Amino acid sequence: MGIEKMLFGGKAEQQVLEKIKTHIRILWSASDCFQKALEERDRDLVYCVPDLEREGDSVRREIVSKIYEGAFLPFLRSSICRFVEIVDEAFDVLEDAAYEFENLNLQLDEDMEEDCVKIADTNSKMCEMLLLAFETLFGKGDLREKNLAVRIYEKKVDEIKFDLLKKMRKKEIKNFWEGKTLSDFISYLTHVSDVIEDASDYLTVIKTSLK
Amino acid sequence: MKAEELMVKKIEFIDADAPVYDAIEKMIDKRLRSLVVKPKDEKDTYGVITARDIVFKVIGKNIDVKKINVEEIAEKPLICINRTMELEHIINLLKNYNISRAFVCDGVEVVGVVALLDVMGAALIQKAKGS
Numbered sequence: 001m002g003i004e005k006m007l008f009g010g011k012a013e014q015q016v017l018e019k020i021k022t023h024i025r026i027l028w029s030a031s032d033c034f035q036k037a038l039e040e041r042d043r044d045l046v047y048c049v050p051d052l053e054r055e056g057d058s059v060r061r062e063i064v065s066k067i068y069e070g071a072f073l074p075f076l077r078s079s080i081c082r083f084v085e086i087v088d089e090a091f092d093v094l095e096d097a098a099y100e101f102e103n104l105n106l107q108l109d110e111d112m113e114e115d116c117v118k119i120a121d122t123n124s125k126m127c128e129m130l131l132l133a134f135e136t137l138f139g140k141g142d143l144r145e146k147n148l149a150v151r152i153y154e155k156k157v158d159e160i161k162f163d164l165l166k167k168m169r170k171k172e173i174k175n176f177w178e179g180k181t182l183s184d185f186i187s188y189l190t191h192v193s194d195v196i197e198d199a200s201d202y203l204t205v206i207k208t209s210l211k
Numbered sequence: 212m213k214a215e216e217l218m219v220k221k222i223e224f225i226d227a228d229a230p231v232y233d234a235i236e237k238m239i240d241k242r243l244r245s246l247v248v249k250p251k252d253e254k255d256t257y258g259v260i261t262a263r264d265i266v267f268k269v270i271g272k273n274i275d276v277k278k279i280n281v282e283e284i285a286e287k288p289l290i291c292i293n294r295t296m297e298l299e300h301i302i303n304l305l306k307n308y309n310i311s312r313a314f315v316c317d318g319v320e321v322v323g324v325v326a327l328l329d330v331m332g333a334a335l336i337q338k339a340k341g342s
Contacts, residue, residue, distance in 0.1 A: 114220075129339060142339075149339035152332040163221060 012071035016080070017138060019063045023087055024134060026056045028127035030094055031192070035120035037098070038113070041106040049098035053091045060088050079206045086202055087130075090195040093188050094123070100185035109171065115164045119157050119189055126153045126196045133200050143207055150200040157193040164190070214301060215294040217333040218315045218323030225260065227251045227282035231269050234260050234281050245312060247321055248285040257321060258287035259314070291316035292325070298333055301325055 030052035037045035063084050067077050108116055133146035164186055173179035225234050225246045234246055248258035260281050268284045269276055292301060292313045304313055305327065315323035 129336075132339065145335070145339045149336045152336060156332075159219075159221070 010071070012066060012069065016063055016066050016071045019059055019066070020080075020084060020087075020134060021131065023056055023059045023063065023084065024127065024131045026052050026059065027087060027090055027094070028124065028131065030056070030091065031120065031124040031127050034094060034098055034101075035117060035124055037106075038101065038108075038117050038120050043102070043106065046098050046102050046106070050095050053095045056088065056091045060084055075209070076206075079202075079209060083199060083202050083206065086195060086199040090192055090199065093191050093195055097185060097188035097192065100181055100188060103181045104185060109167070112164060112167050112171075115160050115167070116186075116189060119160050119164075119193070122153050122157050122160075123189075123192045123196070126150055126193055129153065130196055130200055133203050137203050137207055143203060147200050147204055150197055154193045154197045157190060161186070161190040212298045212333050212337055213294065214292050214296045214313075214315050214325055215323070217298070217329045218294075218325050219329060220323050222247055222314075222321060222324055224249050225281055227255070227258070227280070227285070229281050230277050231260075231265055231279050231281060231284065232276040235265060235276060238262060238265075244326070245324070246281075247289065247314070248281055248287070251282065256288040257314075258282070258285035259289055259312075260285045261311070263311075289314045289316070289321065291321070293317075294322070298330065298337065302330060302334075305330070 030049050033045055033048040033052065036042065037049070064081055067081060071077075072080060129146055129149050132141070133143055133150065135141065136143045136146055168182060168186060171182070173182075221241075221243070223237055223241050223243055223246050225237060225248055227248050228251070237246060238244065245259055245261040248260055250256055264284045264286070265276070268274075269279055290304070290308055290310060290313050292304065292315055294315055294317065296304075301313060305311070312324050312326040314321050315325060
């Protein structure tokens with residue numbers, strides 16, 4: 001029996017791995033949904049983000065329970081739980097962005113809207129890459145390559161964020177809450193990629209710990 | 212992967228008769244390596260001025276950056292590609308012309324730029340998705 005089979009090949013371990021993939025897929029769907037909500041200024045699509053966040057929460061609880069029921073060797077349990085928590089944090093930040101977008105009455109300046117949609121699109125692509133990266137952790141493929149792809153995406157978001165903040169500072173703000181809501185919205189939207197990058201980096205930590 | 216998926220939309224323009232000093236200032240402020248040079252008149256066309264042009268054609272020759280205009284060192288016309296050009300063709304074009312960036316044009320309008328670093332990133336992402 002190979003070491004990989006011994007570490008991840010059991011029934012409970014396979015169930016956890018499948019659930020983690022589901023967890024990431026839900027994050028991907030939520031990111032897609034949010035991108036469409038921004039493009040179409042559709043309130044129903046905005047609400048799909050908290051709905052999917054709740055679904056993600058439920059999957060996260062199942063994963064953690066399964067792990068503490070005995071899946072994986074003890075030295076791996078905390079690392080896998082930590083990875084799941086980071087993915088969960090991405091859900092939370094995305095949900096905050098969705099609520100702030102609603103607080104903005106689904107309205108953004110035209111020049112800012114284009115940047116925000118681009119960021120949301122990149123967030124979604126990062127979710128896809130995170131899923132591919134996770135699949136390589138316990139299977140075939142080059143994790144380092146996926147990890148670099150995630151970092152390239154994150155760099156793109158950073159560049160757009162720089163321009164977006166410049167545009168925001170030039171905007172005339174009529175009252176405190178309008179300014180705060182817009183600032184928070186941009187802050188949350190651009191933070192999603194940071195958290196996904198953290199999750200991807202954490203996979204490298206897990207991979208290293210397996211050596 | 213198509214040009215429109217990997218292009219950067221952040222493009223800055225400069226007047227053809229502006230001194231090179233203005234171009235340097237703009238490049239440093241906006242953290243850019245090139246600027247699109249506006250046509251002088253209706254008969255003229257867009258051009259490009261890069262950090263490389265400024266260093267080799269002006270600074271390296273000890274020419275005063277305030278006494279030389281952008282149009283004197285800019286490359287014209289712009290090498291344009293369309294939005295739907297595939298990555299492999301973009302790479303060939305950059306290689307054949309020995310240039311570091313190609314501009315994405317929509318008719319006469321410049322809408323984006325694809326630089327070597329964007330190509331490198333896109334190629335890596337494509338590989339990461341496929342393998």
